[in-house]
Amino acid sequence: MTLGTPYPHSFEEFLAWQRDLTPEQREVRERERDAALRDEIGQRNAAHRVAMAQRLSNLGPRFAERTLDSYDCPPGDPMALEIARDIVAVDGQRGVWLCGGKGTGKTHLAAGIVNALTNRAIAATFVSVIALMDQLKANYDRNGKPRVNQVDVIHWLAAVDVLVLDDIDKAEFTSYTSQRLFALINQRYEQGGYYRRRPVIVTSNHMPADIAIRWRKKGLDELIGDAIFDRFRELCGQFVRVEGESYRERMMQERLA
Numbered sequence: 001m002t003l004g005t006p007y008p009h010s011f012e013e014f015l016a017w018q019r020d021l022t023p024e025q026r027e028v029r030e031r032e033r034d035a036a037l038r039d040e041i042g043q044r045n046a047a048h049r050v051a052m053a054q055r056l057s058n059l060g061p062r063f064a065e066r067t068l069d070s071y072d073c074p075p076g077d078p079m080a081l082e083i084a085r086d087i088v089a090v091d092g093q094r095g096v097w098l099c100g101g102k103g104t105g106k107t108h109l110a111a112g113i114v115n116a117l118t119n120r121a122i123a124a125t126f127v128s129v130i131a132l133m134d135q136l137k138a139n140y141d142r143n144g145k146p147r148v149n150q151v152d153v154i155h156w157l158a159a160v161d162v163l164v165l166d167d168i169d170k171a172e173f174t175s176y177t178s179q180r181l182f183a184l185i186n187q188r189y190e191q192g193g194y195y196r197r198r199p200v201i202v203t204s205n206h207m208p209a210d211i212a213i214r215w216r217k218k219g220l221d222e223l224i225g226d227a228i229f230d231r232f233r234e235l236c237g238q239f240v241r242v243e244g245e246s247y248r249e250r251m252m253q254e255r256l257a
């Protein structure tokens with residue numbers, strides 16, 4: 001039996017229902033109406049959650065457009081793309097350390113993962129480590145005095161489902177910022193359970209061991225450096241070399257030609 005529109009759109013329609021329909025037909029209609037309302041609310045909630053996740057993704061205009069589908073293979077690295085797709089397939093419950101030469105598409109892949117996850121309403125946040133360090137340093141004035149109204153995003157970044165740390169090797173760390181990085185990594189490490197992890201996706205031109213050596217040479221606290229990079233082992237889980245030539249260079253050459 002087709003009863004047309006599942007719920008009355010006006011009071012007149014409601015009266016007509018009462019008048020024209022048998023009690024059984026009314027019951028069927030009411031059930032259809034309830035299901036339609038639940039559907040509508042569900043869809044609105046889902047759309048709202050996706051919009052929220054997208055707003056929190058922190059992707060700038062350039063990388064907001066980068067997706068895994070727009071990562072060309074070749075010249076891109078098919079294995080790195082497959083790993084990125086696998087991360088999306090498990091709803092971001094796996095991290096990765098993407099290491100490779102300049103312009104090989106590491107940030108593109110990381111942004112592509114964030115885009116795909118936020119479309120699934122998963123809280124994935126992209127952070128440039130240089131910008132994060134600058135933000136943290138701004139909490140202190142030139143004389144090293146803490147400013148009032150300090151903004152420390154560490155607690156928030158510790159809580160997002162998936163965190164991307166872009167260009168970790170390009171940032172200049174100080175004793176203070178390395179401690180804040182430790183706090184961030186340690187909180188994610190401690191909060192992540194077996195069933196609900198807090199993975200991290202890192203992009204870098206170097207592997208963690210090389211960065212730890214550089215930190216030591218710069219006189220940064222060895223224990224903190226080792227503790228950070230040790231935790232990355234679990235939070236990233238896989239360490240991948242992104243092979244290939246610089247796409248950036250290639251695009252520039254094409255433009256000049």
Ligand SMILES: Nc1ncnc2c1ncn2[C@@H]1O[C@H](COP(=O)(O)OP(=O)(O)OP(=O)(O)O)[C@@H](O)[C@H]1O
Binds near residue numbers: 070
């Ligand atoms: N395989 C690819 N397909 C499409 N676009 C690509 C690919 N690789 C890189 N790009 C584009 O080239 C530009 C440079 O890539 P990206 O910034 O991701 O490189 P990177 O590996 O992060 O470099 P760096 O080490 O300097 O940070 C970006 O605009 C990116 O979207």
Ligand SMILES: [Mg+2]
Binds near residue numbers: 106107108166167203
């Ligand atoms: Mg990059």
